[in-house]
Structure formats: C-alpha cells, structure tokens
Amino acid sequence: MMRQLPTGIEGLDDILCGGLMPVSATLLEGPPGCGKTTLGIQFIVNGIMKGEPGLIITFEQFAQQLYNDAKNFGWNLQEMERQKKLRVICTSPATVRDHLLQSEGIVHSFINRLGIKRVLVDSVSHFRRVTENDSELRELLFSMINAFKQRGITVALTKEMGMKEEPSFEEYVVDAIVNLSYEHVGQSRVRTVEVIKTRGHDHISGKHFFRFESSGIKIFPANTRVYVEDPPEFPALIATGINGLDRMVGGGIIPGSSILLCGPAGTGKTTLSLQSIYNVVTKYNRKAVLFLTGESKESVARIAGGFGWDLQDLQQRGLFRIIENDFTKINIDEYLIQIRNVLQEFKPAIVSVDSLPAVLHTIRDNLGLVTEKIRFLNNLFKAYRCVSFLIVRTPLGSNRISVYGEEEALCDGIMILGSRKVGQTRRRNIEVYKLRNQKHVFGECGMDISKNGIKVFYVGKGGGR
Amino acid sequence: MEGYSGSISELLNSICDSIIKIGIVVFFHHNPGALDTAEGLARWVGRNKEEVEKALLELSRTGVVEAFGEGPSTIYSYTQDEEILNTIDEFIDGLSRESSPLKKTVSLLEGH
Numbered sequence: 188m189m190r191q192l193p194t195g196i197e198g199l200d201d202i203l204c205g206g207l208m209p210v211s212a213t214l215l216e217g218p219p220g221c222g223k224t225t226l227g228i229q230f231i232v233n234g235i236m237k238g239e240p241g242l243i244i245t246f247e248q249f250a251q252q253l254y255n256d257a258k259n260f261g262w263n264l265q266e267m268e269r270q271k272k273l274r275v276i277c278t279s280p281a282t283v284r285d286h287l288l289q290s291e292g293i294v295h296s297f298i299n300r301l302g303i304k305r306v307l308v309d310s311v312s313h314f315r316r317v318t319e320n321d322s323e324l325r326e327l328l329f330s331m332i333n334a335f336k337q338r339g340i341t342v343a344l345t346k347e348m349g350m351k352e353e354p355s356f357e358e359y360v361v362d363a364i365v366n367l368s369y370e371h372v373g374q375s376r377v378r379t380v381e382v383i384k385t386r387g388h389d390h391i392s393g394k395h396f397f398r399f400e401s402s403g404i405k406i407f408p409a410n411t412r413v414y415v416e417d418p419p420e421f422p423a424l425i426a427t428g429i430n431g432l433d434r435m436v437g438g439g440i441i442p443g444s445s446i447l448l449c450g451p452a453g454t455g456k457t458t459l460s461l462q463s464i465y466n467v468v469t470k471y472n473r474k475a476v477l478f479l480t481g482e483s484k485e486s487v488a489r490i491a492g493g494f495g496w497d498l499q500d501l502q503q504r505g506l507f508r509i510i511e512n513d514f515t516k517i518n519i520d521e522y523l524i525q526i527r528n529v530l531q532e533f534k535p536a537i538v539s540v541d542s543l544p545a546v547l548h549t550i551r552d553n554l555g556l557v558t559e560k561i562r563f564l565n566n567l568f569k570a571y572r573c574v575s576f577l578i579v580r581t582p583l584g585s586n587r588i589s590v591y592g593e594e595e596a597l598c599d600g601i602m603i604l605g606s607r608k609v610g611q612t613r614r615r616n617i618e619v620y621k622l623r624n625q626k627h628v629f630g631e632c633g634m635d636i637s638k639n640g641i642k643v644f645y646v647g648k649g650g651g652r
Numbered sequence: 653m654e655g656y657s658g659s660i661s662e663l664l665n666s667i668c669d670s671i672i673k674i675g676i677v678v679f680f681h682h683n684p685g686a687l688d689t690a691e692g693l694a695r696w697v698g699r700n701k702e703e704v705e706k707a708l709l710e711l712s713r714t715g716v717v718e719a720f721g722e723g724p725s726t727i728y729s730y731t732q733d734e735e736i737l738n739t740i741d742e743f744i745d746g747l748s749r750e751s752s753p754l755k756k757t758v759s760l761l762e763g764h
Contacts, residue, residue: 250683275685279692
C-alpha cells in the first residue's frame with residue numbers, strides 16, 4: 188500500500204487518516220474568502236519545510252498579494268523563492284494550456300530545475316476564460332493534472348463555488364475533494380472543512396470547524412475516533428472521598444465513566460464536584476481538572492473557600508487545573524480539542540465540566556450536533572480513563588434530568604440532587620439513578636451540606652441494582 | 653539618467669520613455685515569477701494588449717524581459733540577469749522615495 192503524504196496542516200491529516208495520496212490531485216473548493224488559497228499555500232509551505240520544493244500558479248492574485256498574505260502566517264515566500272525552493276507564477280489559463288502541456292514548455296523547465304514536488308493552482312475556475320464548453324474544460328483539467336502527475340507531483344487546485352452547488356466535472360477528475368464553507372452555528376458564523384471524497388484511502392466524514400491562527404489554518408477534528416497510546420493507570424475504582432456516596436456506588440466510580448450530575452439550582456452540584464476533586468487530589472494524590480464555562484473561577488474559589496478547600500494550593504502543587512472559557516464565545520470543536528489536549532498532557536483522574544449546557548450553548552439549536560459532541564466528549568473521558576462529572580441544572584419542580592434528553596442515554600451514570608420540603612424545613616437528597624457496569628443503591632438517600640461539605644446519609648453495604 | 657553609468661543609463665532611458673513600460677517593469681519587479689503572453693500581461697497590468705505587446709518587444713530587446721516562442725503565443729518572463737535586476741531594484745526603490753517626482757506615478761502603477 189502507498190504511504191500517504193501528510194499535508195502538515197494541523198487537524199487535516201487526522202481527517203484524511205494520514206494525509207493525501209502522493210502524486211494525486213486534490214480540489215479545495217468553497218465560497219470566496221473561506222480560506223482555500225491559504226490552505227493551498229500552507230500545503231506548499233509545509234512541503235518546502237520537508238524538503239519538497241513547490242510551485243504556485245495564480246490566475247488572479249498578484250504574487251505580491253500572496254507574499255503579503257503569507258507573511259501574516261509567518262511564511263516568507265520571497266525568501267523561499269530566493270532559496271530556489273518555490274516559484275510563484277502569475278499567468279493565465281491559456282498560457283498554462285499552451286505551454287504547460289508541452290513537454291519542453293517553460294513551466295516544465297521550472298519544474299525540472301527546482302525539482303518541484305507540490306503544486307498549487309489557484310484557481311481552476313479561471314479555466315472558463317479559455318472555454319465555456321464543459322467537455323473541453325474537463326479535458327483541459329484532466330490533461331493538466333496528468334502533466335503534473337507524470338512528473339511525480341502532488342497537486343492542489345482551488346475552485347470557487349457557491350454555498351449550494353451541484354457537483355461539477357472538476358469533482359470527477361480529482362482524487363480528493365476538500366470543501367470549505369461558512370456555517371451559522373447559533374448566533375455566530377464559523378468556518379468548516381469537510382472531506383467529500385478520497386481515492387485510495389479512508390477519511391473521517393462530517394464537518395469540522397477550523398480557524399485562522401498566526402501559523403496558518405488549524406482544524407479542530409472533533410468527530411474523529413479517540414485513540415490513546417498510553418492511557419493513564421488508575422485503580423479499579425476512583426473514590427470521591429464522600430463516604431456515604433462512595434458506599435452507595437460500591438466504593439468508587441470506574442475510571443472513564445461520565446456522570447451526569449443534575450438537579451435544580453442550589454442543590455449542591457458544584458459543591459459535590461469540588462469536594463470530589465479536592466478529595467481525589469488531597470487524599471489520593473491524583474490530578475484533577477475543572478472545566479468552567481457557566482461558573483466563574485472567582486465564584487468557584489469562593490464556594491470552595493467556604494468549606495476550607497484551598498484550590499490555589501492544589502494548583503500550586505501542580506495537581507489541579509482550572510480551565511475557564513466564556514460560554515458565549517465557545518467554538519465547540521475547538522473547546523473539545525482543548526479538553527483533549529489537557530487530558531493528554533495532564534492525565535487527570537477526575538474532571539468536572541461546569542456546566543454541560545453552557546459548553547453546548549452555541550450548538551443548542553442542532554440536536555444532532557449536540558448528540559455528536561456529547562458522544563465525543565464521553566469518548567474522550569473514556570479514552571483517558573478519567574471520571575467526569577458533567578453538571579446540568581434542571582428547572583425546579585420539573586421531572587427533567589437533562590436539557591436535551593440525549594445526555595441521559597449517552598452518559599454512563601446519572602446522579603440526581605434535589606431537596607424536598609418537610610414541614611417548615613427543606614431536606615436535601617441524592618439519588619444514583621444510573622451507573623453503568625456498577626452495582627449501586629437504588630433510590631434516594633438523605634444528604635446535607637455543612638461547613639465541612641457534603642455528607643451523604645447512607646450506612647448500608649451498597650449494591651442493590 | 654543622471655548618476656548612472658553609460659549602459660545602465662541607457663537601459664533606464666529605454667524603460668522611462670513610456671509609462672506602459674514602467675508599468676510592466678514595476679509589475680515584474682513585484683511579481684518576478686510572472687509568466688504570460690502579451691494578452692495575459694495586458695490583463696495583469698490593466699492595459700491595452702497592443703500597447704503592451706509593443707512595450708514587451710522593446711523590453712525584450714534591452715534584456716529586461718525574456719521572450720519564449722513566437723507570434724501571439726509568445727510568453728514573457730522577467731529577466732534572470734542579476735545586473736539588470738539589481739539596477740531595476742535600485743531604480744524602483746529610488747522612484748518610490750518621498751523625494752522622487754515620479755513617486756505618485758509609481759504608487760499608481762503599484763495600485764496604492
């Protein structure tokens with residue numbers, strides 16, 4: 188089997204399951220301004236970094252414009268040209284047709300002289316300046332691609348297209364198609380990339396968010412399979428350190444389990460997760476992470492401080508991290524990749540996501556996307572073997588245990604926190620409603636929150652369901 | 653051309669006698685990898701094809717551009733001659749200086 192050629196573009200090689208096929212043609216299509224040319228230049232620049240000289244053929248943009256745009260990403264194309272690793276040719280489609288396809292043509296002399304391995308043609312839409320006849324256009328494109336392939340070159344071709352367009356002849360001629368577009372997600376507009384077709388190798392289907400960063404395009408492939416080479420070693424059960432609760436679940440929670448921690452406001456969800464984190468770190472000397480989206484760092488520190496849990500001390504000991512994000516600005520895929528990177532690098536035994544609906548806020552109108560992202564999040568926790576508390580606030584008095592109805596089925600466990608009015612007082616309770624692969628007490632148990640934190644009133648042996 | 657040696661002065665005089673030629677030289681200076689027919693280059697510099705064709709013929713005679721092929725499909729590229737390139741670099745940098753009377757013209761040709 189032929190070894191794939193990594194594009195070097197972060198995230199794209201994950202989606203392409205390793206990269207493009209060498210000596211292939213890839214169409215980068217999308218509406219104006221979506222990043223086709225940048226992606227193409229990045230493909231060329233990454234090739235040059237690996238010792239594969241490149242050629243950029245532009246039919247519309249001045250080389251000067253490309254030089255300036257590339258500088259924004261730290262790519263000095265002029266210097267690469269001086270070093271004879273790159274050639275940027277401003278030309279017209281007719282010239283390419285008349286000269287490129289000739290074996291002794293001038294373009295070929297550049298290819299031979301520089302030892303070109305990667306080519307970007309920006310854009311093939313301009314071939315319509317030569318002819319409007321589709322079969323002639325197809326023939327022209329086919330000949331050009333073959334002229335490159337015969338010289339062992341991998342070529343990327345950009346193509347302009349509207350947001351909704353029927354497949355065109357270009358799509359049949361190339362080996363791979365990468366579609367770039369804009370999407371409305373909630374109130375914001377985001378860029379997405381989708382691999383439509385690959386010949387000779389697999390790819391991960393679906394749309395993935397991407398962003399322009401200072402070093403080029405970065406794709407956040409949050410629909411990919413999660414595979415961890417070196418998963419952290421933890422005991423068979425991770426105890427929360429809240430005695431009554433641990434007894435309810437048979438001693439602790441299986442590593443990798445995601446627990447939906449739900450209940451109305453003021454029932455102790457944040458406190459329970461903080462106490463578990465504090466205990467896991469201080470009693471068992473294991474690492475923990477708190478992903479904050481709804482709550483602020485200050486308010487959480489205040490809650491913890493009220494119980495005498497010094498979160499700053501845990502952070503200073505290098506055993507605890509707080510990752511805070513503004514939920515109104517979260518790009519879900521970017522956020523999930525941020526979580527993945529933290530799990531990969533820090534390897535915590537327990538994490539808390541406070542809160543899950545805030546994480547999903549920007550995609551709340553798309554139930555399919557919500558399901559997909561929760562599944563990916565759970566896969567992440569499973570792959571890195573950490574116990575996760577996903578906090579969900581439910582309306583007081585409702586029978587709901589989640590916001591979307593999907594979380595309940597996707598998570599491994601559900602713990603419901605509540606309170607009931609008895610006479611003039613209100614009594615707290617906790618119920619382990621579901622816990623996959625673990626025996627647990629069925630039904631409510633009393634709970635109290637005092638100056639020492641949460642106390643669960645369960646004195647039995649555990650087990651029952 | 654004041655301050656330049658004989659052959660260089662001759663070269664610069666041959667460029668400066670036409671605004672079309674200056675435009676083409678400025679275009680190649682900023683886009684040194686350009687490679688096109690007279691018709692294609694006319695589109696890049698935003699000029700009439702016949703005028704550009706005539707200017708390119710003259711520029712190829714002085715070695716500023718190189719011509720490949722014959723007839724309407726002749727393609728032109730920027731010179732690879734280091735001496736000519738350095739002279740033109742210096743000349744265009746000079747034109748772009750604040751004190752140059754041609755600064756405004758060059759800026760227009762550069763599309764600023």
